Amino acid sequence: MCLALPCRVVELLPGEQATVDVDGVGRRVSLALVDEVAVGDYVIVHVGYALTRLDADEALKTLALFAELGQAAAPEPPAWSA
Amino acid sequence: MKFIDEFRDRELAYGLAAAIGRAAQPQRDYHFMEFCGGHTHAIARYGVGDLLPVNVRLIHGPGCPVCVLPIGRIDMAIRLAMDEGVILCSYGDPLRVPASGGLSLLRARAALAGGGEIRMVYCAADALRLAQENGQRQVVFFAIGFETTTPPTAVVIRQARALGLRNFSVLCCHVLTPAAIASILESPEVRQWGSVRLDGFIGPAHVSTIIGSRPYEFFAAEYRKPVVIAGFEPLDVMQAILMLIAQVNSGRAVVENEFARAVTRAGNRKAQQMVAEVFELRRSFAWRGLGELPYSALRIRREFAEYDAERRFPISYQAVPDHPACECGAVLRGARRPQDCRIFGSVCTPENPVGSCMVSSEGACAAHYSFGRFADAKVAP
Numbered sequence: 001m002c003l004a005l006p007c008r009v010v011e012l013l014p015g016e017q018a019t020v021d022v023d024g025v026g027r028r029v030s031l032a033l034v035d036e037v038a039v040g041d042y043v044i045v046h047v048g049y050a051l052t053r054l055d056a057d058e059a060l061k062t063l064a065l066f067a068e069l070g071q072a073a074a075p076e077p078p079a080w081s082a
Numbered sequence: 083m084k085f086i087d088e089f090r091d092r093e094l095a096y097g098l099a100a101a102i103g104r105a106a107q108p109q110r111d112y113h114f115m116e117f118c119g120g121h122t123h124a125i126a127r128y129g130v131g132d133l134l135p136v137n138v139r140l141i142h143g144p145g146c147p148v149c150v151l152p153i154g155r156i157d158m159a160i161r162l163a164m165d166e167g168v169i170l171c172s173y174g175d176p177l178r179v180p181a182s183g184g185l186s187l188l189r190a191r192a193a194l195a196g197g198g199e200i201r202m203v204y205c206a207a208d209a210l211r212l213a214q215e216n217g218q219r220q221v222v223f224f225a226i227g228f229e230t231t232t233p234p235t236a237v238v239i240r241q242a243r244a245l246g247l248r249n250f251s252v253l254c255c256h257v258l259t260p261a262a263i264a265s266i267l268e269s270p271e272v273r274q275w276g277s278v279r280l281d282g283f284i285g286p287a288h289v290s291t292i293i294g295s296r297p298y299e300f301f302a303a304e305y306r307k308p309v310v311i312a313g314f315e316p317l318d319v320m321q322a323i324l325m326l327i328a329q330v331n332s333g334r335a336v337v338e339n340e341f342a343r344a345v346t347r348a349g350n351r352k353a354q355q356m357v358a359e360v361f362e363l364r365r366s367f368a369w370r371g372l373g374e375l376p377y378s379a380l381r382i383r384r385e386f387a388e389y390d391a392e393r394r395f396p397i398s399y400q401a402v403p404d405h406p407a408c409e410c411g412a413v414l415r416g417a418r419r420p421q422d423c424r425i426f427g428s429v430c431t432p433e434n435p436v437g438s439c440m441v442s443s444e445g446a447c448a449a450h451y452s453f454g455r456f457a458d459a460k461v462a463p
C-alpha cells in the first residue's frame with residue numbers, strides 16, 4: 001500500500017497532470033500535490049499522485065556516503081553474509 | 083531503474099554490513115523498530131536481517147495501513163454496498179481483509195444481490211471518475227492509509243466540491259503515524275513490562291515526505307529514542323541501522339534523515355495545507371491491535387460534510403473482536419513475531435488470511451510468510 005516509486009517526468013499535461021516513465025512504460029499521474037515540477041525531474045509517485053520531487057544531488061551524496069562507509073569498514077564481504 | 087537499482091547494489095550492501103558489524107559493540111544489544119510496512123517488506127524481501135550481527139534485532143511496527151484497519155471499519159464498507167446499494171471503491175489490499183460473518187469485501191462482492199457494487203481502484207481519482215460517469219448512483223471511496231494516502235483523498239474531495247458532484251462521498255479511515263508511535267512508546271510492553279525493548283526507530287519514508295522530519299523530534303526528546311528516517315530500499319535501511327547504532331553508542335537521541343533525497347524537516351507544505359483544509363482530528367479511533375487511540379485519525383470537516391459517507395448514510399462503527407487465535411495485536415506492537423502465532427502459515431496464509439497482518443505484502447505476517455519462513459525451517463529440528 002505504501003510502496004511508491006521514483007519516476008521521471010516526461011511530459012507535463014493540462015489539469016496538473018503529467019506523464020511519467022515507469023521502467024519504460026508511460027503512466028499518467030497527478031501533480032496536484034507538488035509545485036514547480038519540470039520535465040526531466042524525478043518525482044516519487046504513490047497511488048497515482050506525485051508526493052514530492054526527488055533531489056538528485058542528495059541521492060548522489062547518499063550513494064557516495066554508502067561507498068565511503070563500506071570501504072572504510074572492510075573490502076571483503078563479512079563472514080555472516082556468506 | 084534509476085534511483086532504485088543503485089540503492090539495491092550488492093557490493094555496497096556488503097560494505098554497509100561490514101560497517102554495521104564494526105559499529106555494533108559486542109557487549110551491547112540493539113533493538114530497532116521499523117515502523118513502516120514498506121520497510122518490513124524491504125527487510126524481508128532483501129534479507130537485510132541476515133546481513134546484521136546477531137546482537138542487532140529488528141522489530142516490526144504497526145505502520146501497515148491495511149494491518150491496523152479494524153474489522154468494524156470494513157463492515158461499514160460492506161454495509162454501504164450491501165444495504166445502501168452504493169458503488170464502493172477500494173484500493174486492492176483492503177479487499178481481502180477479513181470482516182465479520184466470514185466476509186471480506188471480496189466475498190461480499192460475490193454475494194451482492196441488490197444494486198450495490200464493490201470495485202477496486204488504483205487511485206482516488208478513479209473513484210471520482212466513476213461518480214462522474216454514474217450520475218444516478220452513489221459512489222463511495224473507502225479511504226484508508228497513513229499520511230501518504232491522505233493528500234490524494236483531500237484532492238478528490240476538493241475536486242468533487244468544485245465539480246458540484248452530489249453522488250460522491252468518502253468513508254474516511256485515514257490514520258496518523260505519530261499517534262501510532264506514541265501508542266507503542268506508551269504501551270505496557272515497552273513502558274512497564276519491558277518485554278519489548280526499543281532502542282530506536284527506523285522512521286517512515288514516504289509518510290515523512292509529507293509530514294517532514296519535525297514531528298518525530300518530540301519522540302527523540304521526550305522518550306530519548308533515536309529516530310532515523312530511511313528510504314524504502316535495502317541500502318537505505320542498512321544505512322539507517324548504522325546511524326541508529328552510532329546514536330546508541332554515543333548516548334544520543336535525535337532525529338536524523340537518511341532519506342534526504344526526498345524528505346525535508348518541514349515536509350510537503352502544499353499537501354499539508356490541503357489535508358488541513360479538508361480534514362480535522364477525530365477525538366478517538368479504533369486501531370486493530372492497538373485499541374482506541376485518542377486523536378489518532380482524521381475525519382472530514384463539517385464544511386465538506388456532504389462528502390462524508392459517515393454523515394450521508396446511516397452507518398456507524400461497531401467494534402468487533404478479532405479472531406481469538408490471531409496475534410496481530412501483539413505483532414503490531416512488536417511484542418510477538420509472526421512465527422510465534424499458533425496458526426501462522428497453517429490456518430493463516432496470504433491466500434486465506436485470518437488476521438490483517440497476513441493480507442498486505444507489507445504486513446509483518448505476510449512478509450515473513452513470503453520471504454522469511456524458509457530461514458526458520460533451516461534451524462527447526
Ligand code: SF4
Binds near residue numbers: 407409447
Ligand atoms: S499469522 Fe495470521 S492469525 Fe497469526 S498473527 Fe499473523 S495475521 Fe494474525
